[in-house]
Amino acid sequence: DTGVSQNPRHKITKRGQNVTFRCDPISEHNRLYWYRQTLGQGPEFLTYFQNEAQLEKSRLLSDRFSAERPKGSFSTLEIQRTEQGDSAMYLCASSLVSTANEQFFGPGTRLTVL
Amino acid sequence: GQQVMQIPQYQHVQEGEDFTTYCNSSTTLSNIQWYKQRPGGHPVFLIQLVKSGEVKKQKRLTFQFGEAKKNSSLHITATQTTDVGTYFCAGPETSGGSYIPTFGRGTSLIVHP
Numbered sequence: 204d205t206g207v208s209q210n211p212r213h214k215i216t217k218r219g220q221n222v223t224f225r226c227d228p229i230s231e232h233n234r235l236y237w238y239r240q241t242l243g244q245g246p247e248f249l250t251y252f253q254n255e256a257q258l259e260k261s262r263l264l265s266d267r268f269s270a271e272r273p274k275g276s277f278s279t280l281e282i283q284r285t286e287q288g289d290s291a292m293y294l295c296a297s298s299l300v301s302t303a304n305e306q307f308f309g310p311g312t313r314l315t316v317l
Numbered sequence: 318g319q320q321v322m323q324i325p326q327y328q329h330v331q332e333g334e335d336f337t338t339y340c341n342s343s344t345t346l347s348n349i350q351w352y353k354q355r356p357g358g359h360p361v362f363l364i365q366l367v368k369s370g371e372v373k374k375q376k377r378l379t380f381q382f383g384e385a386k387k388n389s390s391l392h393i394t395a396t397q398t399t400d401v402g403t404y405f406c407a408g409p410e411t412s413g414g415s416y417i418p419t420f421g422r423g424t425s426l427i428v429h430p
Contacts, residue, residue: 259416304350306362
């Protein structure tokens with residue numbers, strides 16, 4: 204296992220379209236996190252899963268954002284009706300429950316909304 | 318909610334000079350983490366501090382957690398060009414049973430050869 208992977212690496216879409224990003228965590232990691240990062244800022248927490256359960260989703264930016272982890276392995280983040288302000292890097296990270304603060308980040312998906 | 322602030326936002330140094338970044342939280346932290354993000358890369362975990370007043374070293378990097386567990390610092394001795402990147406501190410917000418990792422804005426280190 205080479206680490207956390209994310210697909211696609213880049214996504215360009217038109218305003219109003221829906222987009223979905225995928226994250227594959229390190230295989231033995233039962234926690235998976237989604238963040239958004241804009242230029243000059245630190246990662247901004249969105250949501251996290253422990254196995255298939257979404258334990259925190261109060262920081263999802265709006266009801267246009269949703270995430271799933273149906274089998275406790277990979278996860279998807281969907282943004283509906285994209286807006287130009289959604290343009291950012293979306294980062295996924297994973298960890299063990301026992302070392303939840305030691306998170307391994309993926310390379311991210313860069314979203315550009317035209 | 319909890320806020321984590323870092324200063325400075327940018328730091329230019331000549332290779333060989335020392336560098337320090339400071340992290341301050343609006344609330345007491347149970348622990349704090351430091352990450353490094355190279356230009357064009359993703360954050361990479363460096364270390365976690367848990368105890369009040371804790372000091373940990375990794376080669377030329379020294380990490381410190383304040384006595385009140387509301388502040389932390391990262392000091393790099395004799396910077397090298399490989400130290401270039403943005404250094405983030407992060408602390409979990411755990412009020413009300415939630416777990417919300419909160420990152421600072423980061424300090425970008427630029428090392429001039």
